[in-house]
Amino acid sequence: MTDDRPEETLGNPLRLAGYDAERLRAGLVEAAPAVRRFLFGLCGDWHRSEDLLQESLLKAWQNRDRFDGRAGLKTWVFTIARNHWLTNLRQQARRSREEPVSESYEMGQDSRPEAAASRGELAEAVARALARLPSEQREVLALREHGGLTVAEVAAVLGVPVGTAKSRARYALVRLAEDLEPFRQELEP
Amino acid sequence: MNCERAGELLIDLLYGELDGPSRADLLKHLATCRCCADEYASLRRARSALGRLAAGEPPMRPLALGEGTPRAARVAVASRFRRWRLVAGVAAAALILGVLVALLHHHVIPTAIARDMPVEIKRTGVSLTILSRPPEWDRFGDDDLLANQGLVQHFVRQLPGPVQPTVQTAMGAAGNPVTYFSRWPGLALVRDQRIIRHIRPGEAEVRFTDVPAGIWADSVRLRCLDGGQDLAVLEQNYQFDLASAEAVLAKHVDQTVGIRFKDGQEARGTLLSFDPNTLVIRPAGEGPRTIARQQIAAVTFEKLPQGLLTTPTLVWQLANSGQADERQFEVDYLTTGLSWRADYVVKLRPAANAEASDAKSAIVDHADLVGYATVVNKSGVTYEDAQLKLMAGDVNLLIRPSGYLLVWNGIEGGKDSNGEPEQMEEKSFFEYHLYTLTRPTTIANNETKQLEMVSGQGLALRRAYVYDPGENPTAARVVSEMENTEANGLGKPLPKGVVRLYAPDPEGVQTYVAQTEIDHTPVKEKLRLPWGHAFDIACQWREVNTRHAGDDHQITAECSLRNHKAHDVTVTVIVHVPPSTYAAECALPWHVREVGVVEVTAVVPAGRETKFTFSHRFNNLSGGGLRSPYGKE
Numbered sequence: 001m002t003d004d005r006p007e008e009t010l011g012n013p014l015r016l017a018g019y020d021a022e023r024l025r026a027g028l029v030e031a032a033p034a035v036r037r038f039l040f041g042l043c044g045d046w047h048r049s050e051d052l053l054q055e056s057l058l059k060a061w062q063n064r065d066r067f068d069g070r071a072g073l074k075t076w077v078f079t080i081a082r083n084h085w086l087t088n089l090r091q092q093a094r095r096s097r098e099e100p101v102s103e104s105y106e107m108g109q110d111s112r113p114e115a116a117a118s119r120g121e122l123a124e125a126v127a128r129a130l131a132r133l134p135s136e137q138r139e140v141l142a143l144r145e146h147g148g149l150t151v152a153e154v155a156a157v158l159g160v161p162v163g164t165a166k167s168r169a170r171y172a173l174v175r176l177a178e179d180l181e182p183f184r185q186e187l188e189p
Numbered sequence: 190m191n192c193e194r195a196g197e198l199l200i201d202l203l204y205g206e207l208d209g210p211s212r213a214d215l216l217k218h219l220a221t222c223r224c225c226a227d228e229y230a231s232l233r234r235a236r237s238a239l240g241r242l243a244a245g246e247p248p249m250r251p252l253a254l255g256e257g258t259p260r261a262a263r264v265a266v267a268s269r270f271r272r273w274r275l276v277a278g279v280a281a282a283a284l285i286l287g288v289l290v291a292l293l294h295h296h297v298i299p300t301a302i303a304r305d306m307p308v309e310i311k312r313t314g315v316s317l318t319i320l321s322r323p324p325e326w327d328r329f330g331d332d333d334l335l336a337n338q339g340l341v342q343h344f345v346r347q348l349p350g351p352v353q354p355t356v357q358t359a360m361g362a363a364g365n366p367v368t369y370f371s372r373w374p375g376l377a378l379v380r381d382q383r384i385i386r387h388i389r390p391g392e393a394e395v396r397f398t399d400v401p402a403g404i405w406a407d408s409v410r411l412r413c414l415d416g417g418q419d420l421a422v423l424e425q426n427y428q429f430d431l432a433s434a435e436a437v438l439a440k441h442v443d444q445t446v447g448i449r450f451k452d453g454q455e456a457r458g459t460l461l462s463f464d465p466n467t468l469v470i471r472p473a474g475e476g477p478r479t480i481a482r483q484q485i486a487a488v489t490f491e492k493l494p495q496g497l498l499t500t501p502t503l504v505w506q507l508a509n510s511g512q513a514d515e516r517q518f519e520v521d522y523l524t525t526g527l528s529w530r531a532d533y534v535v536k537l538r539p540a541a542n543a544e545a546s547d548a549k550s551a552i553v554d555h556a557d558l559v560g561y562a563t564v565v566n567k568s569g570v571t572y573e574d575a576q577l578k579l580m581a582g583d584v585n586l587l588i589r590p591s592g593y594l595l596v597w598n599g600i601e602g603g604k605d606s607n608g609e610p611e612q613m614e615e616k617s618f619f620e621y622h623l624y625t626l627t628r629p630t631t632i633a634n635n636e637t638k639q640l641e642m643v644s645g646q647g648l649a650l651r652r653a654y655v656y657d658p659g660e661n662p663t664a665a666r667v668v669s670e671m672e673n674t675e676a677n678g679l680g681k682p683l684p685k686g687v688v689r690l691y692a693p694d695p696e697g698v699q700t701y702v703a704q705t706e707i708d709h710t711p712v713k714e715k716l717r718l719p720w721g722h723a724f725d726i727a728c729q730w731r732e733v734n735t736r737h738a739g740d741d742h743q744i745t746a747e748c749s750l751r752n753h754k755a756h757d758v759t760v761t762v763i764v765h766v767p768p769s770t771y772a773a774e775c776a777l778p779w780h781v782r783e784v785g786v787v788e789v790t791a792v793v794p795a796g797r798e799t800k801f802t803f804s805h806r807f808n809n810l811s812g813g814g815l816r817s818p819y820g821k822e
């Protein structure tokens with residue numbers, strides 16, 4: 001069991017990066033809300049993103065000696081979460097052919113029925129528009145918009161040039177705006 | 190800058206990652222290129238759509254990253270969590286909480302407040318003044334706040350109290366919990382009057398327990414109403430580390446706890462982690478196991494953690510040299526968790542929904558308006574028989590660099606009205622309007638209350654058409670204009686809020702047609718309600734000629750308006766020009782509405798097309814000061 005090994009045997013790279021276990025743990029806890037929002041951006045389901053978050057951070061924690069500090073801690077955690085999501089997606093596709101991947105997006109509560117109706121409609125439209133995007137574009141949006149990473153960090157997580165991340169974000173947003181044209185008035189900032 | 194380069198930089202501008210000369214260049218380009226400006230607007234809309242998707246973010250479960258957290262156990266927790274969440278969550282959490290509170294009463298409470306037992310506190314009255322949502326929050330929108338980390342930093346308050354359900358917490362740099370408001374958390378001034386009996390002479394302690402969790406501890410003020418100089422406040426404390434089931438459990442991670450099951454069996458072990466449905470326990474010398482909270486009758490702890498209270502509590506140390514046994518106090522404080530908003534319903538009357546009979550006259554609709562105040566209490570405390578006041582007007586949110594939010598002082602309000610007192614009574618107050626409910630009401634925690642605030646019958650709404658190519662390049666917007674006067678059936682100050690329009694369909698059934706938002710509207714002001722776009726008016730705007738001579742630029746555009754209705758319409762065309770515009774030319778009457786916005790008035794006869802050109806000149810170095818020859822500026 002890798003978890004129970006004493007602190008002293010922690011891998012050298014971690015020490016080199018100036019991270020001790022406590023600092024790393026604090027870093028993970030700090031990053032958690034953003035990572036969860038990123039996962040929500042990918043799967044559209046808060047329950048599922050919570051589970052994915054817990055599993056991803058545990059993975060990060062268990063593999064803490066592989067964190068070499070070359071990439072920032074944030075980039076590292078997001079990379080792990082993204083890989084975990086991809087693995088999870090593949091497993092799910094293999095496991096349940098009869099049960100399609102959930103595209104249901106949860107919505108915030110608003111007590112007014114009319115608001116709920118109109119908001120529900122918009123939310124559904126956003127969820128559908130997102131689902132129509134190519135996955136690499138959706139990822140960029142989830143990392144940038146929900147995870148709150150900078151474009152440079154997004155590029156680092158995905159392992160693509162910054163320019164590529166930017167153009168993906170741009171195309172994705174333009175396409176979303178086109179799909180959401182009926183809600184134009186409502187979305188006007 | 191050309192459009193290709195601008196397109197590459199739009200994303201940077203959108204994400205606030207562009208500065209310096211490129212930013213200035215791009216902004217300049219956007220002011221003149223409709224195509225790029227449109228793209229930028231659509232990028233922003235898409236962002237705002239994504240922001241709404243993430244609304245309703247639930248609170249986080251605690252992370253269990255202990256040294257001894259085996260993977261298998263965690264995964265089991267995760268899958269159980271999903272399965273039982275709905276069915277068992279509430280029941281199990283309530284059960285555990287009940288057990289713990291009972292437990293704590295036995296162990297902590299008597300020792301902690303024993304010496305205050307003789308003190309008797311009775312609430313005699315409470316008044317709530319709930320503020321309206323300040324404009325700062327409108328500018329960014331609820332959900333943009335979290336999306337844009339840079340802005341969030343400005344809206345941070347280091348709250349002393351426990352976390353609100355509407356906020357997101359993270360640990361700040363100094364280890365203090367920092368609270369990020371993801372949406373307007375509400376703000377109210379509470380005046381709470383109490384009678385306190387049996388204050389002991391000398392140094393005495395008084396505790397108020399029913400205070401909201403979102404209280405701003407630094408705003409609390411205790412006053413003695415019976416004017417005694419013989420009572421002084423030595424010290425005031427706000428204690429908020431709540432002994433919730435979660436808090437007690439969290440303090441026992443990695444410690445030994447005892448568990449008694451419903452079937453009477455008992456177990457002991459180290460608590461590894463927990464969530465609302467499951468505990469993960471490692472009995473001594475064994476592997477870890479998960480236990481559903483449903484099966485648990487009680488959790489026992491070896492000793493109680495220090496410093497936990499059952500409810501947020503205000504504690505005063507008083508120096509009492511008076512003789513009176515009964516004293517009257519007033520406590521006032523600001524708290525988050527109480528908010529209100531105005532909602533309006535405008536119902537068009539059937540007869541007037543017909544088109545104007547005379548082809549030349551403008552269409553006038555007749556409608557009834559009702560305004561409701563919706564009050565939401567998420568403060569954690571029920572206010573019984575409270576005197577309720579709702580404050581309308583934009584209060585100023587002062588943002589300090591330390592991340593502190595404070596309130597007060599104001600901006601323009603309106604004139605007082607002589608509106609008949611209805612259920613809600615409206616009065617001017619400083620620069621605001623205050624709506625007071627004329628009878629006391631009980632606002633329970635987690636309650637949403639709707640109260641009628643204003644109403645008006647038979648209002649005349651003049652229909653107008655506004656074409657703004659920047660907003661919609663092909664259609665004109667329908668705008669209803671209404672005078673907020675008594676002569677027109679209203680004449681009451683209208684707080685900012687959402688207006689919903691219902692119109693009768695051909696069968697006479699009221700149907701929901703559109704919704705829009707109005708700003709605070711004083712009496713005698715014109716109310717403009719923009720609805721959707723007109724079906725039968727086709728519009729087109731295109732730039733036909735651009736000329737540049739050094740820093741001097743001239744842009745000529747052609748506008749075509751086609752009216753497929755059976756009567757004439759007057760369309761107001763909005764033209765956005767750079768602020769540095771110094772001259773404009775148009776065959777139709779026009780005037781400058783504000784810097785950078787020109788309005789052209791075009792009459793389009795029934796079944797005909799009206800075409801005109803509009804050209805403007807601007808000079809970024811020396812331009813500005815556009816004047817219309819038609820006056821009315």
